[in-house]
Amino acid sequence: MPELTIDIxxxxxxxxxxxxxxxxxxxxxxxxxxxxxxALNHIKDHMDGxxxxxxxxxxxxxxxxxxxxxxxxxxxxxxxxxxxxxxxVKLDPLANFPIERDLxxxxxxFLEKLESVKPYLIHAPDDPLNETEYLETPAELxxxxxxTMCINCLLCYSACPEFALDPDxxxxxxxxxxxxxxxxxxxxxxxERTRIMNTEKGVWPCxxxxxxxxxxxxxxxxxxxxxxxxVASVFDWYKSLLPFQDGE
Amino acid sequence: MNRKPYIRKIPTTWWLxxxxxxxxxxREFSSPFIAIxxxxxxxxxxxxxxxxxxxxxxxxxxxxxxxxxxxxIALALxxxxxxxxxxxxxxxxxxxxxxxxxxxxxxxxxxxAVFITVxxxxxxxxxx
Amino acid sequence: xxxxxxxxxIVGAGGGGLRSAIAIAExxxxxxxxxxxxxYPMRSHTVAAEGGAAAVAQEHDSIDYHFHDTVAxxxxxxxQDVVQYFVEHAHEELVQxxxxxxxxxxxxxxxxxxxxxxxxxxxxxxxxxxxxxxHILHTLFQTSMKYPSINRFDExxxxxxMVEDGRCQGVVxxxxxxxxxxxxxxxxxxxxxxxxxxxxxxxxxxxxxAGDGMGMALRAGAPLRxxxxxxxHPTALPGTGILMTEACRxxxxxxxxxxxxxxxxxxxxxxxxxWPRNKAMELGPRDRISQAFWHERQKGNTxxxxxxxxxxxxxxxxxEKHLKERLPFICELAEAYEGVNPATTPIPVRPAVHYTxxxxxxxxxxxxxxxxxxxxxxxxxxxxHGANRLGxxxxxxxxxxxxxxxxxxxxxxxxxxxxxxxxxxxxQADAVEQKIMGLLKRKDGTEKIATIRDEMTATMEExxxxxxxxxxMQQTCDKLDELRERYKKVQLDDDSSxxxxxxxxxxxxxxxxxTARAMAHSAINxxxxxxxxxxxxxxxxxxxxxxxxxxxxxYRGDDAPTIEYEDVCITTSQPAERVYGGAAEDDQxx
Numbered sequence: 001m002p003e004l005t006i007d008i009x010x011x012x013x014x015x016x017x018x019x020x021x022x023x024x025x026x027x028x029x030x031x032x033x034x035x036x037x038x039a040l041n042h043i044k045d046h047m048d049g050x051x052x053x054x055x056x057x058x059x060x061x062x063x064x065x066x067x068x069x070x071x072x073x074x075x076x077x078x079x080x081x082x083x084x085x086x087x088x089v090k091l092d093p094l095a096n097f098p099i100e101r102d103l104x105x106x107x108x109x110f111l112e113k114l115e116s117v118k119p120y121l122i123h124a125p126d127d128p129l130n131e132t133e134y135l136e137t138p139a140e141l142x143x144x145x146x147x148t149m150c151i152n153c154l155l156c157y158s159a160c161p162e163f164a165l166d167p168d169x170x171x172x173x174x175x176x177x178x179x180x181x182x183x184x185x186x187x188x189x190x191x192e193r194t195r196i197m198n199t200e201k202g203v204w205p206c207x208x209x210x211x212x213x214x215x216x217x218x219x220x221x222x223x224x225x226x227x228x229x230x231v232a233s234v235f236d237w238y239k240s241l242l243p244f245q246d247g248e
Numbered sequence: 249m250n251r252k253p254y255i256r257k258i259p260t261t262w263w264l265x266x267x268x269x270x271x272x273x274x275r276e277f278s279s280p281f282i283a284i285x286x287x288x289x290x291x292x293x294x295x296x297x298x299x300x301x302x303x304x305x306x307x308x309x310x311x312x313x314x315x316x317x318x319x320x321i322a323l324a325l326x327x328x329x330x331x332x333x334x335x336x337x338x339x340x341x342x343x344x345x346x347x348x349x350x351x352x353x354x355x356x357x358x359x360x361a362v363f364i365t366v367x368x369x370x371x372x373x374x375x376x
Numbered sequence: 377x378x379x380x381x382x383x384x385x386i387v388g389a390g391g392g393g394l395r396s397a398i399a400i401a402e403x404x405x406x407x408x409x410x411x412x413x414x415x416y417p418m419r420s421h422t423v424a425a426e427g428g429a430a431a432v433a434q435e436h437d438s439i440d441y442h443f444h445d446t447v448a449x450x451x452x453x454x455x456q457d458v459v460q461y462f463v464e465h466a467h468e469e470l471v472q473x474x475x476x477x478x479x480x481x482x483x484x485x486x487x488x489x490x491x492x493x494x495x496x497x498x499x500x501x502x503x504x505x506x507x508x509x510x511h512i513l514h515t516l517f518q519t520s521m522k523y524p525s526i527n528r529f530d531e532x533x534x535x536x537x538m539v540e541d542g543r544c545q546g547v548v549x550x551x552x553x554x555x556x557x558x559x560x561x562x563x564x565x566x567x568x569x570x571x572x573x574x575x576x577x578x579x580x581x582x583x584x585x586a587g588d589g590m591g592m593a594l595r596a597g598a599p600l601r602x603x604x605x606x607x608x609h610p611t612a613l614p615g616t617g618i619l620m621t622e623a624c625r626x627x628x629x630x631x632x633x634x635x636x637x638x639x640x641x642x643x644x645x646x647x648x649x650x651w652p653r654n655k656a657m658e659l660g661p662r663d664r665i666s667q668a669f670w671h672e673r674q675k676g677n678t679x680x681x682x683x684x685x686x687x688x689x690x691x692x693x694x695x696e697k698h699l700k701e702r703l704p705f706i707c708e709l710a711e712a713y714e715g716v717n718p719a720t721t722p723i724p725v726r727p728a729v730h731y732t733x734x735x736x737x738x739x740x741x742x743x744x745x746x747x748x749x750x751x752x753x754x755x756x757x758x759x760x761h762g763a764n765r766l767g768x769x770x771x772x773x774x775x776x777x778x779x780x781x782x783x784x785x786x787x788x789x790x791x792x793x794x795x796x797x798x799x800x801x802x803x804q805a806d807a808v809e810q811k812i813m814g815l816l817k818r819k820d821g822t823e824k825i826a827t828i829r830d831e832m833t834a835t836m837e838e839x840x841x842x843x844x845x846x847x848x849m850q851q852t853c854d855k856l857d858e859l860r861e862r863y864k865k866v867q868l869d870d871d872s873s874x875x876x877x878x879x880x881x882x883x884x885x886x887x888x889x890x891t892a893r894a895m896a897h898s899a900i901n902x903x904x905x906x907x908x909x910x911x912x913x914x915x916x917x918x919x920x921x922x923x924x925x926x927x928x929x930x931y932r933g934d935d936a937p938t939i940e941y942e943d944v945c946i947t948t949s950q951p952a953e954r955v956y957g958g959a960a961e962d963d964q965x966x
Contacts, residue, residue, distance in 0.1 A: 140486075
């Protein structure tokens with residue numbers, strides 16, 4: 001029986017020699033349990049060592065291997081050839097990011113955005129740390145747990161038309177992680193973060209297309225988090241109009 | 249510097265690329281129609297204030313084919329807009345009882361029930 | 377070459393690197409930190425740890441129990457002063473993580489919940505569902521963003537350590553996105569580069585777990601210790617090696633052979649009931665359970681599948697609701713990669729290499745024998761795990777000793793100046809650059825890295841697997857020598873300087889070969905069976921008289937590594953028989 005094969009069409013871009021990207025097709029053995037990443041590794045090991053892409057864990061948790069597979073953002077380690085066979089599979093680097101080389105994109109901007117929203121627990125300065133753990137009921141945990149599940153794979157940014165049109169938009173994952181801390185009962189930094197997010201590059205460019213939540217491989221639902229920040233921001237704004245403010 | 253990041257162009261037809269983009273654009277597209285229809289209703293209130301004659305003239309104007317056509321389109325788009333919002337609502341306002349999050353389908357279902365009840369009341373009870 | 381001066385350079389930004397960085401930033405905010413990582417920190421392999429982190433948390437538990445479990449679990453090759461320090465500080469470090477926001481799973485009263493784990497007498501494994509490493513890593517990474525003195529160099533591939541005046545003074549690294557090499561001139565360097573599981577064919581590790589830090593330390597003159605002790609995790613998916621956490625068994629999962637028989641009762645871990653029961657059956661230690669699999673395969677009791685023999689990890693009796701709450705990631709992975717719903721069907725599993733107990737030798741302060749060089753986490757051998765690591769001790773390890781590394785590296789950095797002999801170091805760095813350019817520019821190479829790598833992983837599996845024989849170990853040593861020679865003729869397809877991943881795989885391969893050599897030579901020289909090092913060629917028993925010692929492997933270039941031994945620190949626990957199952961309970965009654 002002849003060996004079954006499948007075509008993988010990969011967008012190649014070598015900045016030192018290419019002015020613009022172009023597709024290159026590789027014909028690889030077809031195995032029904034191979035992920036797209038397995039096919040790429042086969043190409044790199046046995047056909048063309050010069051192809052570049054990021055990967056590490058091969059178990060959908062490190063978030064490295066996101067790419068456009070037939071124009072939809074996916075983790076390549078958890079997307080299987082069998083779902084495309086016998087058709088070819090088209091691979092592009094994650095949409096909306098600058099292409100560094102081949103399937104590798106520049107995600108530096110995301111790291112800056114994440115840092116800008118203060119993604120850590122903020123304790124009020126006059127609040128001494130507990131000796132032992134803070135109590136937190138399962139009900140309180142469930143309120144924010146879903147938003148801690150983001151693996152920073154950035155598929156959501158690739159799906160987001162707002163980010164496509166405005167690369168400075170803080171974007172789904174960073175906003176979701178900010179919200180994760182806001183909703184955490186142990187955190188006292190909501191006011192600080194709201195100031196940052198209640199801006200023209202914060203939550204407001206989001207038009208609630210919802211595509212981010214559709215492509216999220218971890219069902220984090222970033223669209224929900226962003227809308228909830230908006231609601232909180234609105235309440236916050238109304239509160240600021242009240243004549244008597246509590247605290248300072 | 250040997251680095252030369254390549255930035256892909258966004259096609260002007262980006263919004264046709266997938267279902268959620270198209271649904272979003274339809275929702276945006278519906279907004280002016282709903283705004284105009286709201287304006288028309290507002291004019292009706294002003295005409296009512298101006299007296300029976302003015303109000304009758306407004307009613308007559310509404311019966312013109314152009315106006316009926318517009319109303320039908322506005323109604324369809326308003327339905328689209330409302331239904332898409334009902335679908336998104338549980339994401340905006342999740343409800344949690346103890347350790348259980350109310351499933352999104354249940355929240356949407358409740359909103360539909362309320363929506364339909366109000367509609368029936370509007371049609372049956374407030375009938376002129 | 378561009379020089380970046382920093383007080384402390386940290387190589388690796390997984391759990392150990394981040395914990396060290398935060399410790400320095402908190403205690404010594406005036407010290408500058410260069411946190412250098414070949415991947416973005418959140419991609420580090422800490423992310424894949426599933427089951428949990430150990431620290432005494434219950435009234436009826438005690439640090440003495442944790443101490444004894446760890447020492448016995450490590451077959452008495454642990455340094456007991458290190459274990460003592462570890463168990464005493466485990467709890468405060470996990471609480472520290474809680475204060476930084478780690479979403480630990482909770483009990484209804486709001487306290488952190490704990491679960492059972494293999495080889496642990498009392499439940500003391502803190503967990504965040506079955507993604508504990510993921511949550512710890514992201515918590516540490518996000519928290520690290522608070523500190524302005526932590527300067528991250530993400531996607532900088534470290535190549536070699538710089539040693540001058542008898543001390544480690546920095547590291548050269550390549551910026552992945554440009555191929556530009558930079559010299560980090562530092563007063564102290566902390567290695568936190570993780571393990572080397574990828575030198576084996578069947579492993580649970582990510583592609584980045586390539587032993588580069590171990591190779592760098594070796595070449596810089598720091599010895600690797602106890603490298604023969606490689607942990608096979610008993611439950612990984614057969615094709616991909618994806619880990620099915622020990623928590624599956626901690627929650628009550630069982631292992632059965634093709635007859636449906638809970639075969640662990642035949643290997644000194646029974647009786648099977650009542651179940652679950654700590655330190656018995658499926659909650660035995662990993663070395664014993666992996667070894668039992670090997671015997672079952674010899675007896676023909678395993679199930680043949682596409683990727684070899686498997687046994688069944690049966691969770692079906694735990695119920696869908698419990699699985700979705702406690703093991704959601706396992707459900708997701710089994711479904712996606714094996715097409716199995718664990719609530720209704722047992723998961724096929726086999727042992728796969730999971731963890732390197734050995735690593736860069738350090739003392740209890742995380743200092744290596746090379747002044748100025750510190751090491752923490754899986755890349756280090758501080759003496760905590762001995763001949764077999766207990767599940768859930770490693771996450772706590774990098775927390776406890778990451779803080780120590782930060783503390784002692786800071787002290788050291790304050791005691792020395794940036795080298796006055798910068799020229800000599802720059803010369804060393806230039807030599808490294810020449811070596812790399814040589815690899816890139818070579819046109820007459822004949823070897824492919826994938827071929828060498830595949831032959832290496834196959835020979836390691838053959839000669840340094842669950843059970844070892846002198847003859848096959850010797851073949852492995854010889855094969856590694858051959859591969860090392862062939863590596864010198866490696867030819868790259870890619871001569872680009874931008875994101876040349878083939879180049880980085882090639883540099884990693886060099887370190888992998890050195891690390892593999894240290895493992896194979898350490899193994900063949902240890903003529904006894906202890907923990908994960910099991911021989912079936914006349915050395916089937918433990919030999920405390922001759923081998924209650926750490927193995928030290930040192931680099932000698934083309935020649936085989938030198939193997940030496942050093943004493944194990946024993947304080948209160950004299951070597952005894954390791955007992956699990958019914959025997960452990962009898963032992964306890966006495």
